[in-house]
Amino acid sequence: MHLLCSYSFRRLPDIYLRTLTMTKTHISNENSKIGKIPNFSLPPIKSCPNCKYCFQKDKKLTCYALKAYQQYTVVRVAWDDNYTMATHKPKQLRSDIVKYLSKTRKKFFRLHVSGDFFSQSYLDMWIDICQSFPGIRFLAFTKAFGLDYSNIPANLKIIYSLMPGMPMPTKAGTRAYCGNLPTTNKKRVYYCPGNCEGCMMCWNLRIDEAVHFDIH
Numbered sequence: 001m002h003l004l005c006s007y008s009f010r011r012l013p014d015i016y017l018r019t020l021t022m023t024k025t026h027i028s029n030e031n032s033k034i035g036k037i038p039n040f041s042l043p044p045i046k047s048c049p050n051c052k053y054c055f056q057k058d059k060k061l062t063c064y065a066l067k068a069y070q071q072y073t074v075v076r077v078a079w080d081d082n083y084t085m086a087t088h089k090p091k092q093l094r095s096d097i098v099k100y101l102s103k104t105r106k107k108f109f110r111l112h113v114s115g116d117f118f119s120q121s122y123l124d125m126w127i128d129i130c131q132s133f134p135g136i137r138f139l140a141f142t143k144a145f146g147l148d149y150s151n152i153p154a155n156l157k158i159i160y161s162l163m164p165g166m167p168m169p170t171k172a173g174t175r176a177y178c179g180n181l182p183t184t185n186k187k188r189v190y191y192c193p194g195n196c197e198g199c200m201m202c203w204n205l206r207i208d209e210a211v212h213f214d215i216h
Contacts, residue, residue: 025085025096026078028113035197037108040097042086042115043079044069049118050143053163054178065114079114086122094125101133108203110196111140123147130156139203141176145169157203159211175210176202 030036044065045051054063068075085093101109117123117140130138131153141161149158149171160169164179175187187210193199202211 023081023084023089025093025100026082027097027100028078031113033194033196034110034113035195037110037197038100038104038106039110039113040082041065041079041113042083042118043076044114047083047086047115047118048143049116050145050166051116053166054143069114083115086118090122090125094129097129098132101129101136104136107136108200109136109138111138112142116142117144117147120147123149124151127151127153127156137203145171149173157205159202159205172207174205174207176213177210178213 026040028039028041031039044063048063051063069079070076082093085096111126117126123144126138126140130136134153134155136155138156139159140156141159143161143163143166145160152158157174159174159176160171161176162168162178169175177189187208189210189212190201190205192201192211192213196202205211
């Protein structure tokens with residue numbers, strides 16, 4: 001049996017660690033940056049098909065999600081469980097997420113505080129889920145530029161995430177720049193204030209606009 005389990009970066013009861021004896025789907029109800037916005041994540045690096053520009057062993061650039069993954073056991077177990085579900089039990093994963101979304105009153109949902117669309121079939125699963133819940137707005141940043149996003153529904157906002165030195169995606173779309181802005185940028189750029197719940201700017205960016213993040 002698979003149980004849908006929610007966790008929080010802020011308040012994690014000790015008993016929770018003793019319940020992680022089987023693979024489950026984990027949806028976080030909040031974290032310190034995005035606030036009380038439900039979110040689903042995967043482990044960094046192994047679920048990210050284009051991570052070489054944000055993760056380097058010399059630590060000149062570092063994956064921000066890797067810090068939480070290494071520091072907090074409960075986070076690592078949750079993200080690893082989600083990846084196992086996505087790669088080995090995708091039908092159960094979809095069922096668990098649909099069950100959660102059917103009960104929540106939240107109007108916004110964030111994909112991948114950590115992780116990315118690691119395959120077309122995984123992306124297509126989320127497209128199908130988003131189409132089933134038109135009253136909820138979904139947001140995902142991605143470096144998986146090679147996938148087919150042509151069937152993205154209106155309630156799923158995809159933002160192409162770019163690190164310094166990363167080749168620009170050839171397809172049109174809203175972009176997020178980390179670190180120094182490229183000299184080739186021609187979009188109107190907004191700076192991230194660091195509090196998603198109090199801003200919601202990224203959810204409303206147009207295709208000719210971009211957001212700029214400091215490297216964590």
